[in-house]
Structure formats: structure tokens, C-alpha cells
Amino acid sequence: MAKWLVAYASMTGNTEEIAELIVEGITQSGYEVDLKSVTDFNAAEVLKYDGFMIGVYTWGDGELPDEFLDFYEELDELDLSGKRAAVFGSGDTSYEQFCGAVDLTAKKLLERGAEVSSEMLKIEYSPLEQEKEMCRDFGRRFTATDVQVS
Template sequence: MSKVLIVYASLTGNTEEIAELIAEGIRAAGSEAVLKMVEDCNAAEFLNYDALMLGAYTWGDGELPDEFIDFIEEMEELDLKGRTAAAFGSGDTGYRIYCGAVDQLESKLEELGAVLAQPSLKIEYGPNQEEKGLCREFGVMFIQSLGVAT
């Protein structure tokens, strides 16, 4: 059984809901999912898990939330080469850059050597009924990719 750490930042609860739904998918696929808010987590904890996911809401004009700034700096000290990862988050298409924080998380993971198992999941605001299923499927697909990507 694989252990997946899901680290997220959520302001309104939308990204938290996405994280919880993804975790449901991971568990349905027979693996363990541990959810932590970014401010309650240390980047070095990644090394205790088989795979990791990062999730964030997009702040301002495509920026990472402040809660992720120190965490990203901690990540700079890690070697994530070959580790399986994925990114997800919520955003608002009313802004010039939709889900820019998710793109930044993906870029940082790649820069540190992680293997992105699948394209990121981007949800406008909170997930509707159909998107809830997509979130769960994102978790299932992530677990299925572990045998291929690692």
C-alpha cells in the first residue's frame, strides 16, 4: 500500500474540499492518504511518503498564497528526484491568470526532480457534483500511476 502526503492551502474551504475528495479516491484505490494544511507541515515530511501532492488556491493575479512561501523555501533543500507528485487547486477564471498557483507548484516540483504523474487538476471555485467525481478520479489515477512513474 502506497502512502501519499497531500499538502494544501485553503482560504475559503474550496481547495480543502478538493484535497479531501482526492484523498477519497486514493483510499478507494487501496492506498493511504494523509492530508495536512501547509502551515502544519514541514517539507522534509515528504521523505516519509511514497508520493506527494500539493494543492493551493490562487491569490491575487496568479500568485501562490502566502502560506506556501516558507514551505517552498523548505522544498528547495530537498532532492525530490524520481518522487511521484501532482498538483491541484482552485481558482477564478475572472482573473487574468487562472490557477497560476497550481502552475507554480507544478514547476517547482519539476525543478526539484519530481515526476509529475498526471496533468494538474484545476477547479473553478469549489467542485460541483460532476467535478467531485473528477477529484476522486484524480486520486485513483494518481495511485494507478505509481507503478509506472516511480
């Protein structure tokens, strides 16, 4: 059975909540999934999984958060060819680059050879009630075999 990872960087808890909802969706699909903060493990651990999802909040106008930088830089050492990946995160629409860190992370994963889902989940702040099911569904769709990748 496939094993999945959902890893995230969260300062206020918004991206962590999104990650937890995604994990619920994956679990509802009958898959095994680990949930980890990027500050608690090395990026090379993603190689142990059939696929992974990375959650990152956007700092300022499209910037990566400080606690995500080590993980992001560790990705440069990895060959992610054949690994399925997806990216999600939280941000603030008052900035010109809404969820820019999500876009930067997806680009990095593509550069490293990952098969990145063309669908990214971007939530303003914390998920509203109607967005919670969207998060669960994002996890369910990612574990499906017919995900479109870029």
C-alpha cells in the first residue's frame, strides 16, 4: 500500500490546520499518511514515501518563511524523479503575491524532478467552514492515480 507524507511550515497554525484536514482526506481514502512539521525532519526523508505534499505559508509579499528555508535548501540535494508531489499553503490576499511561497516551492520541486500536481491549494488565512471540505478533497484527489502533473 502506498505511503504518503504531508509536511508543513506554520507560524500561526493556519497552514498546520490545512495540513491536518488534508491528512483527514487521505486517511478517508484508506491510505497511510504521516504528518510532520518541516522543522522536525530532513528533506531527504521525503524519499521514503510514495508521494508527498508540502504546505508552506507565505511571508510578506511572496517570500518563504524563515523556518522553511533549511528544508527548501535541502531539496537542492535530492533527485525527486518519479516522486509525486503537491503544494498547498496559506497567505494574505492583500499582498500582490498571494501564496507566492506555494509557487516557489512547486517550482523547486519541479526543478528537482518531482511530478508536481498542477493543482495547488491556496487558502487565505485559516480555512473557512466551506473550505475545510476542499482541503480534505485535495488530499483525496492527490492519492488518486489520475492526478494531472506538470
